[in-house]
Amino acid sequence: MIRLLTALPLLAASAVASAQWQPSAELGIVATSGNSDTTSVNGRFGLTGEDADWTHDYHLAALRTESNDDLTANRYEIGARSARKLGERSYLGAAARYENDDFAAYDYQGTFALNYGTWLLRDEHRSLQLEGGPGVRLARGSETGEDETSALLRGFGEYKHQLTDSTRFFNTLLVEAADDNTFAQNDIGIAVSINKSLALKAAYQVRHNTEVPVGTERTDTLTSVNIVWSPKAE
Structure with missing residues (x-):
């Protein structure tokens, strides 16, 4: 699966050099001491690029939490998307995602999907992007230790609204539906x-798996306040 992630840029190798790339990085740290000692760190690095024919979106995200010297959360995720524009509003592309979570129903989940997408809105202040398509899911159950392979349908939606010159609202939804599990993640927030x-x-994040072992919660949430660095393109 990681090979698929690194291979996605090669699908658009001729366009990568001409794309205008925009990096971003964010970090949030929460530490408490006293009756309980808790440290939580979450971070994300992203890289987006676009030219006349292609769009690219890659990211790496991680979360780690310790409470009274016990590790209570440890997760990282790698994602990649590349798409060939069909016009001003539509495109065809591929997306891959891999996550490793020490405290989830699955030791890892990896997906690869082909997508058709469209921008229902795309102007200076607002954008609404929808995409979907078929793919494959690879996973290993944390309880069984067995590898699973299944077909899936992937759906993705993202809405952004520049409310003022300095304030931006966003909401992103990802759904990966397979026979053995449906994973959904929604991120909503303001910058x-x-x-x-x-x-x-x-931001407020909700992650949900429909099929989990007994004693494991189906839904995880994360509330974060992060500092984001993103140089403005000239």
Whole structure:
């Protein structure tokens, strides 16, 4: 699966050099001491690129939490998307995602899907993007230790709204539906610019698996306040 992630840029190798690339990085740290000692760190690095014919979106995200010297959360995720534009509003592409989670129903989940997508809205202040298509899911159950392979349908939607010059609202939904499990993740939040390169982002994330072992919660949530670095393109 990781090979698929690294191979996606090769699907658009002729366009990568000409794309205008935009990096971003964010970090949030929460530490408490006293009756309980808790440290939580979450971070994300993203890289997007676009030219006249292609769009690219890659990211790496991680979460780690310790409470009273016990590890209570440890997760990382790698994702990649590349698409060939069919016009101003539609495109064809591929997406891959791999996650490793020490405290989830699955030791790892990896997906690869082909997508048809469209921008229902795309202007200076708002954008609404929808995409979907068939794919394959690879996973290993944390309880059984067995590898699973299944077909899936992937759906993705993202809405962004530049409310003011300094304030942006966003909502992103990902659904990966397979026979043995349906994974869904929704991220909603707001980002407020501090200066040209830094912003403060508050977000609420919900992750849900329909099939989990006994004693494991189906839904995980994460509330975060992060500092985001993203240099403005010239």
